[in-house]
Amino acid sequence: MPRSPDGTRTRRGELKERLIESALSLIEKQGLASLKARPLAEKAGCALGAIYTVFPDLDGLILAVSARTLAKLEAHLDAITVPDVEGRASPHEVALQRLVALALAYLDFAFAHRASWRALFEHRLPEGRPVPDWLIADQARLFDKVEALLEPLVPQLAAPDRATLARSLFSAVHGLVLLGLEEKLGVMAFPMLREEVARLVTAMARGLAAT
Amino acid sequence: MPRSPDGTRTRRGELKERLIESALSLIEKQGLASLKARPLAEKAGCALGAIYTVFPDLDGLILAVSARTLAKLEAHLDAITVPDVEGRASPHEVALQRLVALALAYLDFAFAHRASWRALFEHRLPEGRPVPDWLIADQARLFDKVEALLEPLVPQLAAPDRATLARSLFSAVHGLVLLGLEEKLGVMAFPMLREEVARLVTAMARGLAAT
DNA sequence: ACCCAGAAATGAACATTGTTCAAGAAGAAA
DNA sequence: TTTCTTCTTGAACAATGTTCATTTCTGGGT
Incomplete structure (x- = not known):
């Protein structure tokens, strides 16, 4: 869980966490093949491009x-x-x-x-x-x-x-x-x-x- | 191997055969994930759309x-x-x-x-x-x-x-x-x-x- | 030979995806 | 406030599966 130098949670860290949890939830509901970038962004409540500020690509997320x-x-x-x-x-x-x-x-x-x-x-x-x-x-x-x-x-x-x-x-x-x-x-x-x-x-x- | 009523190979049958063999060859070379419609059509020497005259979709071919x-x-x-x-x-x-x-x-x-x-x-x-x-x-x-x-x-x-x-x-x-x-x-x-x-x-x- | 109707083949166009990046928003510093 | 930096955004692009209007072919009738 990434933290900033002073020990508080970072914005990035929370986004990362939300993305992982959302991805897990989507996978559990419909299988790995149904993990699409757009629905994932919606579920995590972030912009499409935000995914790529935290992971290099979907494979990285997976x-x-x-x-x-x-x-x-x-x-x-x-x-x-x-x-x-x-x-x-x-x-x-x-x-x-x-x-x-x-x-x-x-x-x-x-x-x-x-x-x-x-x-x-x-x-x-x-x-x-x-x-x-x-x-x-x-x-x-x-x-x-x-x-x-x-x-x-x-x-x-x-x-x-x-x-x-x-x-x-x-x-x-x-x-x-x-x-x-x-x-x-x-x-x-x-x-x-x-x-x-x-x-x-x-x-x-x-x-x-x-x- | 589909044949026409008189026992000769059909055009469709030969295309089907060529597609299956080409797909096998592509899969064996690069894995299932690399089986793409366009390269497949090229390898089989047919038009892109021809695939879909013989199989309902790529899943059917697979x-x-x-x-x-x-x-x-x-x-x-x-x-x-x-x-x-x-x-x-x-x-x-x-x-x-x-x-x-x-x-x-x-x-x-x-x-x-x-x-x-x-x-x-x-x-x-x-x-x-x-x-x-x-x-x-x-x-x-x-x-x-x-x-x-x-x-x-x-x-x-x-x-x-x-x-x-x-x-x-x-x-x-x-x-x-x-x-x-x-x-x-x-x-x-x-x-x-x-x-x-x-x-x-x-x-x-x-x-x-x-x- | 010619024509024509139906069948077959074609590949441009469309929809859906992952990914990028120019532009804008938000924040920090002065 | 103004300016500079950093972060965020979503429109645009590229790759891909699929469709279908158009073209090409085929065989039989004249």
Whole structure:
């Protein structure tokens, strides 16, 4: 949140904020493709040209929106709690439960914020424009959340292999969520989808541990 | 391939064909987003307006391209062969190998035809326009390929559950391929990606069989 | 050969978008 | 107040999908 040297909010900063929130709202209502400059300016209560005083172009704005969405997702994933079985369960069992809970939380977030979640992956920068490092770092933190749970589950793996595996596990769950919510293929009933996610994550963890 | 009553190719049919091929070529070179009407018309050697005599709009053309790509993918997946271990391996083991081979073939196709493969999932119809049934049916056949291999692997499951599982397995592999080839996250070295796909498919199959 | 009706093809013109920038408004300094 | 600077504005431009009046072609009848 940009502030002027004396710590008060700047005009620019408030405009930026209003634009991001308006964009999020428009995306959530009609999808990323419906984010048009003119309606956005109207919703944010600013002139058309004002957008370009704060962002280099609409892609820049969408990147900022992505960062916002990623932050929300991260907060959502950090909020999960697994009912602790009071030391009765093995560390392995606990880690597995946490992993399943993480995957389900990911699914729940995607379901609750479909459009903005989808925008995260749907949006593509024009050829040759690099994704900013800070956004890549934000995404990498998602993998880290998975990786943190893997140590008890696959103790036989070296750390670099665990990082790769974390990424793979994330990708697999991502795929389940993606096609599961894809209307194109006929949406799966949501409870069934949760079942499937839990089932596959459990199966993968078991299968990997046995390797 | 549309033909006139007497069996010869029609003018329209040839134009349609040229447009689909040109579109495929443009997509493969620069991605779906770079498919513009004017360059397309030039490449296909026809007038701008001619596109709209054969397709209702560009979305319609892209649907036709998707069908073409799906057909190629299907052919590619049907061509896989697994070196038969001469009855030495159990049916379970054979089915697992086939499943892994299928997943790897999917990955290979996506890698070899990145842009058109991605276009398959990237492209979204404008709100309210339904995906044609024939395209949904084409996609469903991919799930069927997986399902056909599941019987020996999870004999304890009822047929409807197997259909659901097939879809889930496909989705998980799809996710691996998608994020694996996503430059946004730093491409994984291709051989390593193949390893990961094989590893996770194997793990899932083992984990599921043990349930 | 010629003509003509219908079909097919054309590309100029239009609508909708992202983006720019000259002109004006608002603020700061004197 | 006057002047200078900075910020804001929305008309104008460029790129793009789509339409349709006009032109060109085609085949059959004379």
